[in-house]
Amino acid sequence: MSYTFNSNCRDCDKCVAECPVAAVSVVNIGGHSVCRVDGGLCINCGVCGRVCEKNAVSDSSGKPVEYLPREQWPVAQIDYARCNGCMLCIEACPEYILTMSKPLFEGDLQGVAFLLSEEKCTGCGLCADSCPVQVISMGKRNASA
Numbered sequence: 001m002s003y004t005f006n007s008n009c010r011d012c013d014k015c016v017a018e019c020p021v022a023a024v025s026v027v028n029i030g031g032h033s034v035c036r037v038d039g040g041l042c043i044n045c046g047v048c049g050r051v052c053e054k055n056a057v058s059d060s061s062g063k064p065v066e067y068l069p070r071e072q073w074p075v076a077q078i079d080y081a082r083c084n085g086c087m088l089c090i091e092a093c094p095e096y097i098l099t100m101s102k103p104l105f106e107g108d109l110q111g112v113a114f115l116l117s118e119e120k121c122t123g124c125g126l127c128a129d130s131c132p133v134q135v136i137s138m139g140k141r142n143a144s145a
Contacts, residue, residue: 002042003049003065005035008056015048015057020094020122024048043094045124047073074123074138076115082135083112089127089136095120098127118142 002023011033015024023041026033035056037048049057049065050073057065076089076098090098090113097120101111115121118141128136 002037002039002044002060003046004037004058004062005056006058006064008054009035009052010054010056011035012052012054014051014053018047018051018122020045020047020124043124043126045122045126047122047124050123071141073121073141074125075118075121075141076123076127077137077139078113078115079135079137080112080114082133084133084135085110085112086132087113088130088132089113092126092130094124094126095122097121 011026013026015035016026021041021043023038023043024035025038027036044060046059046065049059050068052065053067055064055066059065085100087100090100097116098113099116101114103109103111113127113136123138125138128138
């Protein structure tokens, strides 16, 4: 089950703009514009709820999701020493902000996963979920981000 919107929704479109997989849209029901989540597209990342200052979003268990300033959202953190360079996280990232690094040392045959932009990371966790060697975790953002 995906996220849902309650009557607090004021159709501000922040959730539509921020959803990393375009699962949120605005629909007209009985002359009223409301946001709706496409359960087939939703990845249960919670971004729609974190951007909503009206607390109009509930998670899949029905619990309201509280607004959270972007600087407090989780961000992908990669243990470069343990990364095997499989690129599954790169393929999983809906924001396309992971890439392979250049070789780290002479003779290195492959790079490692590298986060291009901490600022653009939505904290969805798909990269961490896809990592077969569990070297990606979701943690706090750097203070400078």
